Each structure stands twice: as structure tokens, then as C-alpha cells.
Amino acid sequence: MIPKRHTFAPLAALVLSLNLACTPKEQSTPEPIKAAVVFDTQQTMSELMLWVIDPAADTIWDSVSWISNEKGTKANAPKTEEDWKALKIQASILVESANLLMLEGRAKDQGVWMQQARKFGLEARKNLKAIEEKNVDQLFEIGGDLDQACESCHLKYANYK
Numbered sequence: 001m002i003p004k005r006h007t008f009a010p011l012a013a014l015v016l017s018l019n020l021a022c023t024p025k026e027q028s029t030p031e032p033i034k035a036a037v038v039f040d041t042q043q044t045m046s047e048l049m050l051w052v053i054d055p056a057a058d059t060i061w062d063s064v065s066w067i068s069n070e071k072g073t074k075a076n077a078p079k080t081e082e083d084w085k086a087l088k089i090q091a092s093i094l095v096e097s098a099n100l101l102m103l104e105g106r107a108k109d110q111g112v113w114m115q116q117a118r119k120f121g122l123e124a125r126k127n128l129k130a131i132e133e134k135n136v137d138q139l140f141e142i143g144g145d146l147d148q149a150c151e152s153c154h155l156k157y158a159n160y161k
Ligand code: HEC
Pocket: 045, 046, 047, 049, 050, 053, 054, 057, 101, 113, 116, 117, 120, 146, 147, 149, 150, 151, 153, 154, 157, 158, 160
């Protein structure tokens, strides 16, 4: 038994020395350079609303309506693949806009503002889902909820409905 142990000893020593040889090499690997995160938030809140959020929401709200006359009720709704794709783009803008509202430099506080922005994002997501499913009834039904999400933030932060 004893001689056997001795034959293993050099191997163990070799493994150990290999480990030691590797360690300093790993430590000298330079840290990856991290780009500084700088958000461009120069667009004012008003501009973000007027040029990004409001037009996107309007396109979605205007996309579905019912016109009633003596001949009956006719749906005005997206029809072609192109129509749906155009709406999907606008709903995606809204989903991402919720994130933009939460950026440092935009968020008015870390509490209620974040909740309002999140709620808005969830409503926008529901719109995107209805559009992906081409569900006209659903899209019509949830339009009011999206509007509600806009208004409740405005009531608190903008004096604007
Ligand atoms: C998380 C808060 C928040 C949400 C959600 C929000 N807004 Fe706003 N909105 C504001 C604030 C704050 C202002 C006031 C900006 C200012 O005047 O400085 C504003 C202003 C506006 C204005 C007026 C801009 C102007 O200067 O005339 C419009 C239009 C608008 N929002 C549309 C919308 C629509 C449409 C939605 C939803 C689809 C929405 N907003 C969701 C916070 C929000």
C-alpha cells in the first residue's frame, strides 16, 4: 500500500502546480469594458406624449368602430395583413413607451409614477395581444381601459385628461 501512495504523490503535485500556473493567468484577464449607460431624455414629457404616445394610441383607438344606420351595424376594423401589421407597430410603441416613462430622468418618482407607467404598459400589452390575435371585439372593448390608464396618470401628474 505504501509504495502505491508514493506513486500517486507526484501526480497530485503536478495537478497542483498546473492549478497554480492557471490561476495568475485568469486573474490577469482584463475586465470587459462596460459602456456607460446614458439615456437621452432630452425629449420633454410633453414631446414624448405628443409625438410618440398620443399618435400611437390614437391609431389604435381609431382602428375599430361600429357605424349604425337603418341598414344595420357595420364594423370599421382592420382587414388586411398590412392593416394589422400597422397596428402591431403602434401597440409595440406603446408597450415600449411604458419603459421610456420609467427611465431615470423621466420618472417623476419611484412610487406612484412607476405604478402608473406599469399599469399603462400592461394595458398596452393587452392591446398588442388583441392585435396579434386579430380580435376586433376585444380590441374595441379594452380601448377604454387604455384611456383610463392615460387619464389616471394625468390626473395625478399633469392636470390633463
Ligand atoms: C405615467 C404617466 C403618464 C401616462 C401613463 C400617460 N401620460 Fe400623457 N402626460 C403625462 C404628463 C406628466 C404630462 C404633462 C407633460 C407636460 O406638460 O410637461 C402628459 C401630457 C400629455 C399630453 C399633452 C401634451 C401637451 O403638451 O400638450 C397628451 C396629449 C398626453 N399626455 C397623451 C397621453 C396618452 C394618449 C396616454 C395613454 C395612451 C398618456 N398620455 C399616458 C404623463 C402620462
